[in-house]
Amino acid sequence: MKKPEQRDLFPGALEMMILRTLKRQPLHGYALVQHIKRTSNDLLQIEEGSLYPALQRLLKEDLVKAEWSISSTNRRVRIYKLTAAGARHLERQVSSFEKMLEGITRVLARGES
Amino acid sequence: MIWLQQLLSRRRLYNDLSDEMHQHLEEKIEELVASGMSRKEAGHAALREFGNITLIEEDSHAVWRWPSLEGLFSDIRYGVRVLRKNPGFTSVAVLTLALGIAVNTTVFTAFDALFLRPRPVKDPDSLASVFRTTPGEPRGRFSYPDYVYYRDNSRSFSDLSLFATGMAVTSSDLSATSLEAAPRIAGAVGFQLPQLLQGSARPIMCFFVSGNYFSMLGATPVLGRILLPEDDRLNSPLVALMSGNVWQRQFHSDPKIVGSVLHLNGVPFTVIGVTPVDYLATASFVPDLWVPIPAEIVLGAATREDLENRLVIAGFPIGRLKPGATLSDAQAEFGVLAGQLSTRYPEAERNMTVSVVSGRNNLAALDSDAWPVVIAALSAVALLLIIACANVASLLLARAVVRRKEIAVRLALGAGRPRLLRQLLTESILLGILAGALALPLAGWALHLLVIEIAAALPSFGGTIALEVTPDIRIFAFTLFVSCAAGIAFGLAPAFEASKADVNSALKEAGSAFGHHLSRSRLRGLLIAGQIAACLVLLITSALLLRGSERALKIDPGYDAQSVALLEMYNPKNLHYSQSRLLQLNRDLIQRIATLPGVRSVSQASRGPIGGGIRWVPVARAGPTSLPPTTGVSETPTAGYSYVTPNYFDTLGIPIVRGRTFTPREADGQAPLVVISEATARRFWPGEDPIGKLLSIGSEKGGTSFPGESDPFVASSEVIGIARDVRSMDLRKLDESYLYLPLSQSRQWTSTLLVRADGNPTALLPAIGREFRSVDANLPVLAAPLHTMVSMDPYFVVSRIGGVLASIVGALGLLLACLGVYGMVSYSVAQRTREIGVRMALGAQTVQVLRLVMSEGFRPILSGVVIGIVVSAGISRALSATLFGLSPLDPVSFAGVSLLLIAIALLATWLPARRATEVDPMVALRYE
Structure with missing residues (x-):
């Protein structure tokens, strides 16, 4: 069986998007996945459940931390927050991702001309 | 201690997670309901969007675990459960493997103990043995004066000692022994060697060695001192070093033995020390006493002239190389010394060369004549292991078919293929470990028995056998590894096949219908036929030899042998x-x-x-x-x-x-x-x-x-x-x-x-x-x-020992071949369950079903028997010299053994075939 997050994305992409989203504001799981879907204009087809193994990995590496609280809709939710280490990790990931993207874009542009 | 906290807090982490996921789904459903869906529809949609809950939970848990280790534990738990649920399969597979492993460990350990193990002395690696080589005798002994010449003139050896032959002497100081316990196994197979007459003196075995022998080997006595170079002179006082074995057995470990006098052949010797029990030095068995070479004269083993005569052989030189000196240095130097000797004494030293070989172990004792026998014996037992592995593979193959559905179910539930393969691998290794656990004590027991029986069959004055026969752990590990590897190789192939299967068709068992996969069984048929033929040859040979030697026991020799x-x-x-x-x-x-x-x-x-x-x-x-x-x-x-x-x-x-x-x-x-x-x-x-x-x-x-x-x-x-x-x-x-x-x-x-x-x-x-x-x-x-x-007749000895060995190997081979037949028929029954169900539903009788299933197993058995009889007929002609007048085509041996083998093989087909008749047509059809 294929790992869901590897279906459309490269390894680490989901984690990067989670960290980026959490950098703006702390969110709980459901809100997090809705936000990613909405922001990408539903272009990214991710299984909602696949968020959770990724969140567990980030928790284990202390890049995020989680707390139970009550949401505005009066629901028990677990709010994820970015840690300082998480912020640093995100920066590194984004910059290396941008470099990679730049490289890919150049190759693709060259190929067209 | 973070891992410990993790371990303790894991339960909470898991609870949080499932709680959280539950909340997620609830929120999703509420949202969908709010957008106008029915609650039921919303539930389905939410699950679809979410993905496989169990798998996600597993993946999330895995983050917190040591995945390989814990996966292994759960695999082992599961494997144990599977093996326990199938006691028949498990015990047969484990027994088969254990047999192969035990036999191989036994034989290779015995070989290792006899020839490969370093001698139990100080720094065995720097020891070198010297042989006198003449045409026709590559491992000859040296005369005493020649030995002295090499010893005094060698510069590559720091010490060169002489190990002369032994001699049985008598001593009136040793109490007459009672009759030894009769050798059980040797007696059971018809050997009765002459024993010492009760009441007569007990001879004791003396080994003659040069005075520097024990100091060169770095021996330490448990009492007194070792022999020394000054004991080596013709006029030195007569002294003897006692083995710990005799000291314990005959003198009850009396510490006053040192300094006491022992009369050997009537001549008084002073006991100067006692070696540790089972101390072999460079001998192949433990003598009762070690005495200096000049004592040969007073004991009557040699004359004074013999020790000065270059034509009278005295013993084997063994020495310690100086640090930095190599075997080839010593070889070159001894070549020169041999040249000097043959110029000086042409009549004594003609055609003589020397060879210096490592004295690390006893490998040099194996001459070129013995190697083919050793290789044949080692290959025979290795073949036994291969047959055992092939048969376990056969069983695993049969099991793989039965488990197709289980595997498909696990695939459908989201298990990954590597995960499944790892699981099946764990099961194979578990089988191997169980077999090993059984084989190790089995091999230890066999080795122990072997040594005890050989020792008991020999007259007691031949010294003491002191083979180190603890099963060799390296050999054991190797055979265990080989059989596990074979199990994995053969067991995984079908597993791989099964796990590749399309989940849908596998669940429906479409693949197993009506002879679809039966082509694979041709190779297995050949394998079985070959096994049957091989063990029939062994069993017919053993029957001929045993019946022949039985005739020898009943032959009227023309004189009254009974009274x-x-x-x-x-x-x-x-x-x-x-x-x-x-x-x-x-x-x-x-x-x-x-x-x-x-x-x-x-x-x-x-x-x-x-x-x-x-x-x-x-x-x-x-x-x-x-x-x-x-x-x-x-x-x-x-x-x-x-x-x-x-x-x-x-x-x-x-x-x-x-x-x-x-x-x-x-x-x-x-x-x-x-x-x-x-x-x-x-x-x-x-x-x-x-x-x-x-x-x-x-x-x-x-x-x-x-x-x-x-x-x-x-x-x-x-x-x-x-x-x-x-x-x-x-x-x-x-x-x-x-x-x-x-x-x-x-x-x-x-x-x-x-x-x-x-x-x-x-x-x-x-x-x-x-x-x-x-x-x-x-x-x-x-x-x-x-x-x-x-029992002393050489042809009787050859035919009895040959017959007993052939029947042991043949019986083991038959057991394994039957397991092979059993595996093959089980395999085909498992594959054809549905076909059999359909046939029974259409009115086939039990007998017809039995015939259908058994005929498939019977064909290779029959061809194996035919081949076996033909090969045996060829071989038996060569045996006729040892058959004591029994016809080489003795019908009892040929027909009797063949029929017995067919009957046993038929039983092996019948057992699984019976299961086919118990197929309930309704269950078989619904099983799909």
């Missing part, structure tokens, strides 16, 4: 008795034994009808008309002979068919008279009456071909009697010619006495032993009823 006991005085020349004392000794013994109740007669002979070796003498007709007695070696007829007392024929129950035996006066005066066998009469005087005719026996040139007995020479000897033919030279046929010469009891001493009892002679042996003891307590005597001496 006559043979007494053989062991090496009495060591006692330095004068000829007149020896003659008096025999007279006293005969007189005393003859008056014992139950003894009918006592005779003396230079050798008995069996067990005394064979001597030949040239014979020709003599008299006025005949040619000179010897015309040429090749054309001279020869005859076997023995010197006998007049009552020999009476004692052995050999009838005199014509003429008479000697009178006591004729015998004592050694008159030129001879009693010949019937065959001899026919050969020299066909159609004539030989009584009164003359024979020329031996030749003037005849000397002493055998130590201690000069060849007979009678220019003209009158035939006075003809004795019935017996089988004394070769148990398989009557002697072609045999002469009985008169034995003079006042001139000739012989070590052999024959006692005829009224009944079983074994009952008389204790009384005879007491007579020996009262006449001379220093005499070691071997005793055996004649009928047990057939």
